[in-house]
Amino acid sequence: MVYDVIIVGAGSMGMAAGYYLAKSGKSVLMLDAFDPPHEEGSHHGETRIIRFAYGEGASYVPFVKRAGELWQELESLADENLFLQTGVVNIGEPTCSFIQNVKASATLHELALEHYSAAEAMNKWPGLSLPANLVACFEPTAGVLRVEACIRAYKKLALQAGARLQIKEKVVGIQAGEIVQVQTANQVYEAKHLIVTAGAWATELLQTLDIALPVTPTRKTFAWFEADEQLYSNEVFPAYCFEFADSSYYGFPSIDGAGLKLGRHDGGEEINPNKPLHPFDDHDRADLQHFIQQFMPQHGALKYGKTCKYSMTPDEDFIIDFLPTHPNMIIAAGFSGHGFKFSSAVGEALAELTLHGKCKQDLTRFQLNRFY
Ligand SMILES: Cc1cc2nc3c(=O)[nH]c(=O)nc-3n(C[C@H](O)[C@H](O)[C@H](O)COP(=O)(O)OP(=O)(O)OC[C@H]3O[C@@H](n4cnc5c(N)ncnc54)[C@H](O)[C@@H]3O)c2cc1C
DSSP states (O other): OEEEEEEEOOSHHHHHHHHHHHHTTOOEEEEOSSOSSOSSSSOOSSEEEEOSSOTTOGGGHHHHHHHHHHHHHHHHHHTSOOEEOOOEEEEEOTTSHHHHHHHHHHHHTTOOOEEEEHHHHHHHOTTOOOOTTOEEEEETTOEEEEHHHHHHHHHHHHHHTTOEEEOSOOEEEEEOSSSEEEEESSOEEEEEEEEEOOGGGHHHHHHTTTOOOOOEEEEEEEEEEOOOHHHHBTTTOOEEEEEOSSOEEEEEOBSTTOOEEEEEOSOOOBOOTTSOOOOOOHHHHHHHHHHHHHHSTTOOOEEEEEEEEEEEOTTSOOEEEEETTEEEEEEEEOOTTOOGGGHHHHHHHHHHHHHHSSOSSOOGGGOGGGOO
16 A cells, blocks of 8 residues: 555654544555654653743744644543643743743743742752852743653544554665655565654665755763752753753652653763663763752652653754655754654644645745755
């Protein structure tokens, strides 16, 4: 059979795209090397921040607002609690570009944003300890998405809408043409359109089409710490982003008693996505402990740490575009450690691009030709 669309990678972006395409009546095959949601890619670890006053630039705001609407819709369609409105506090020096962008995004798009000095922030959140040179911008309507539950919800709806999902089937080759051929270990599948949403494996996969994608798979770490619930539970403490000249960290309040979660956003080593990640080690522990000791000193002991994969572009903006010279193939990759919150809107945009060749969102910032 020739499918209307094959999606390679049914993770954060691919599963959402599969749902919107199947809902529109197209025959859809989603192929995944694992069994999503799973712990091998970029979408495990319970929680993802969603913030709207966007530190990476105000041009992201319409896209993330649409994502927020679609998350609400998904919650009601799946009848599940996927979003927790904890608020998100962005902390840094007032002159840093991230903080400037948060403020500009809020002003331009009329988003609620509260401004605090370091002393005011420590008064509002006694679990914080901040030097006087930092400021805090708090977005009360932002919060946390339950990442695996979101993917599970899209999976359920995509299958209900008629999509087919083949798990544990890794794509090893793609043959371009009016009918695209997709090769796995023991099968060749055919489709009129192809979407590649392969996360940390996107670069490897596009090599089979002789396309050099500037996306670098990178090892990341995060950990949970014991928390005094009176200071750090999600009832009283927000999700947070700290932005410094030489580092950035993010994290979550203790949700359902899980502990205070902390991750480092910048840095990390380039990896081969096919090899097991070097496990969370003493160096990772020391780095996170150094940060938390300084800024949330009333935390308890480290409970456990984990590793995960980012897919970095050189400018940390996403890639969502048709492949050059292949008008029936689309790539969505390089989400650079801040893509999950958008995945509902990315799924919708990928479906629109496939069906109509264009979409309602302005994707100019994500075009591939910025690199070539
Ligand atoms: C620790 C951590 C914290 C993060 N925090 C945030 C946050 O707070 N907020 C936020 O917005 N974002 C955050 N992100 C980023 C976000 O999670 C990612 O940008 C997003 O999950 C990327 O989605 P994806 O679909 O590209 O990749 P994935 O979700 O990993 O999906 C890719 C899928 O492709 C499959 N695949 C790959 N190759 C093949 C192949 N050859 N054949 C078949 N299947 C294949 C994989 O098995 C996988 O299921 C974080 C990421 C990490 C790792």
